[in-house]
Amino acid sequence: MMLPLLRAILFLGFVKPFVLLLLGVNARGIENMPRRGPALLAANHNSHLDTLVLLSLFPLRMLPLLRPVGARDYFHRNRASAWFSRNILRLIPLDRKPSADGPHPLSECVEALKNGEILLIFPEGSRGEPEEMRPFKTGIAHLAETLPEIPAHPVFLRGTGKALPRGEALFVPHICDIAFGEPLTWTGDRQSYMQTLRERFQALAALYPAPPPPET
């Protein structure tokens, strides 16, 4: 009872004003955002801010559906962080190095999708070097293959890695460029699915011409 209220207060009182006013976003392709669950939201990953930015774009009534997916070794590194990610972020922890005899690492994700929830996943698997895209991991293809009717909405993010890159505690305001692409569904095999996803991201990245690199 108290937790949903706390989540709503944090969402309206902190996440939305922080992202929309203090950070600032340029959003394109808003019409391609999922309006109902179940759905997958696949984003490239630069910063912890990515999750907050994606959450902030949704209306409050959809907040209960939104489930970020993150690395268990990071988000459950201590009890406070585990409590926060489980109860406030409602994060689904993912084992990056699963044991062979345990349950399938994506079983909780599959359950959430079956419950009609929207998963926020970062196929790069890690924030990596800021503003550089790494090869995608195939976990998303596994989910799409298991539940082939569920759409995956690609969303390209740029700028959060400048505002708060990995390994930095100093937040420096920087506008975040966002582009939602048309959702894709299961293509029939992993290779063509991952290829289509990569192509969608390349097309979205091209919507925001990057500034020329500083002369270093």
Added chain:
Amino acid sequence: MSFITEPSHPVVQVSAAIFLLLVLAGLTAKILRRRHPERDFRELEYRIRSWWLICAVFLGAILAGGSAGLILFTFISYLAFKEYISLIPTRRVDRRVLFWAYLAIPIQYTWIQLEWYGMFVIFIPVYMFLIIPIRLVSLQETRGFLNAAGTIQWGLMITVFCLSHAAWLFVLPPALNPAAGPAGLVLFLVGLTEFNDIAQYLWGKSLGGPRILPGVSPGKTWAGFLGGVLSTAFAALLLAPFLTPLRGFTAFFIGAGIGFFGFLGDVTVSALKRDLNIKDSGGLLPGHGGILDRVDSLLFTAPLFLHFIRYYHPG
């Protein structure tokens, strides 16, 4: 010192007139859409809707009185500087310097609140000009040093220092402007600057003719520029007695100056965007672009107007 209680105050009356103009603009857009159902007026409608937001926020802060206007300009400088920093190329180490540059924004507006003019005019051109390279040197990354020092300082100068000149008008002695007080001067400056933008656009669109700076802004014509400057000069002549201590030729002259400097601010931001290969500085105001696209002309008119007022009415 809220104006809500004084409906006869010129600032209140001019604000009401501006809202009336917005209603008229909305009606005109509706009529245009009905007469030409085949044409797309969405851009115009977004533009008018954003004008409502801008007028509500700006006039709301002016009419609220107290420090509301100063706080609003601090926030506009923040948004404009953030937009600028997000557009230009920066290195990862520059984040350390940018943090200090962001801190300079509330500090610059604090000098205004304290009415410390000497500090207000030197803080960014002198102290920040020294602090930025000092911090950059301490980071020991010399590749791209000049680029970082130059671009960060330029951004602070234009989005914070120049814009804060409009906010300094708030703390001028009220006796300087018996007609409408400091808020009247701000309303005069901002109102005429925006009027000039619209007038230049409308004259340019309706007359066309030879282009004035095709290498920077291909859409701008001599007709738009001259028509805008003259319209703004006449608008100043009419509006000055209500809002300022300026009369006659002086009012006409500063009106033309606002028109000319507004144009220069506009094309300066255009040159910046062309250099960065972008069309709009952002997406904050649908139909207008970003905040820099909206305040570009004010960046140049604000210092001109403040120093003009201070020169003619020292006090």
